[in-house]
Amino acid sequence: MTTFAKPDRRFCVAPMMDWTDRHCRAFHRVLTRHALLYTEMATSAAVTHGDVDRLIGFDAAEQPVALQLGGSDPGELAQASRIGADLGYCEINLNVGCPSDRVQSGKFGACLMREPELVADCLSAMQDAVSVPVTLKCRIGVDDQDPAAALPDLLELVRSRGIFTAIIHARKAWLKGLSPKENRSVPPLDYALVYQMKTAFRDMEIILNGGLETLQSGLEAQQNLDGIMLGRAAYHTPWEMSGVDPLIYGAERRFSAPDEAVLAYLPYIENQLAKGVRLHAMTRHMLGLFHGRPGARQWRRTLSENAVKDGAGLDVVMAALSATSPALATA
The missing domain is CATH 1.20.120.1460 (Four Helix Bundle (Hemerythrin (Met), subunit A))
Structure with a gap:
């Protein structure tokens, strides 16, 4: 199994269903040598029972690249994580934020915000199965949860299991009443709560996601956090990423146009x-x-x-x- 240094998460491109496939990642890697790229979410069931190369195959030239998994069965997630690590992914991430109908019917993604103990069990099993970092991507809460209580409770629990990186989409997910598209823009952003989480969990790496429309706006919003994750902005206006290497990593800009x-x-x-x-x-x-x-x-x-x-x-x-x-x- 190939091993890689700990991923540098100062700038990440979000996992996006139907978008961040291997061809997209190869294109993004042309624009930035250093950003951490993420796969589309792959379900643990599909990875363990399906065509691995078709689902999560990738080229070494994409590195650094992380695999995002969706699921709620600790044993199955552990097996899928092992498959991903053996392929060479430098990180395995658990999706606890996607609000789509698909994840609701499968009882994973944002649904898991209601079951922090299960999230912790899943992450523990994944971490026990691999030597690469295991991380969490979540919302600040779902439906009628109070984010000021739900989010720190979740982070406290996963930290107690040895998980020290959380990528937080700074919006609630409304599983009833809003479409997946509306969930990306209608629930109000709460960056202040994410900043509070960094203050409360200083030993954790906290990455901000949600509502960052340009690289510059991401840098301005970052404040005391450890990194930023852009999603649709990186996809719809990919030239934004040409500034990542010089502005964030102090490296040379690859292209002038x-x-x-x-x-x-x-x-x-x-x-x-x-x-x-x-x-x-x-x-x-x-x-x-x-x-x-x-x-x-x-x-x-x-x-x-x-x-x-x-x-x-x-x-x-x-x-x-x-x-x-x-x-x-x-x-």
Whole structure:
């Protein structure tokens, strides 16, 4: 089993269902060498009984990358964690925050906020199964819970089991009455409570998630915390991540313009096309790259209309690029 240094969580890209697949992560890794990337949530049942490579396979070039699991059976989560660690993931994370209908029917995700003892049992089992870090991602509460009581009670319990990293989405989840989409924006943000958790649990690593619309707003909101996690902002406006390495990690910025990032991603696209992957599976993650720049609309349109066609190849990407960087695309 390959081992890695403890993940540096100063900047993380959130796990997002149907979005942060291996192609998305490969693209994000082009933009930042240092950000910690997360997989889509994979259920422990699927990992232990399904096609592991299809579900959670990844390329070493994506590192550092963490696996997020969903589930509520400690033994099954332990087995899935072991599979993930053996594949080489540098962290295993337990989802205790997703409010979708799927997790409600399976009694995991945000539902587990009501069962802190079970959360602690799950995390303990996962931690006993692997040598890589095991972490928690949660909400501040669900439904009629009082977050000021529910959140510290949960953190106290998991800390007593040896879990010292919590990624906190600073909103309640309403499992009845709000859709998953509404749960990402309607419940009010409570950053102050997350700051209080860092004061109360100084030996824990507390990462802030929720409502961070730009890298700069994330840095401003971070305050006394250990890191920030961006989700939809990182996905819809991925060029934001080009600033992560210099602003957060003190490293050199890889590219001065988005078109350079496109060219750097082309070898990956070419490699995947040769394996039979459809172009759209990769380019769909790039649609927002030129957000706010000349040619952005044509970039999106060219990729959206043509990358889905049978046999679509690199010429489609170059045609889209010509709308934003004509000289580069025709050089």
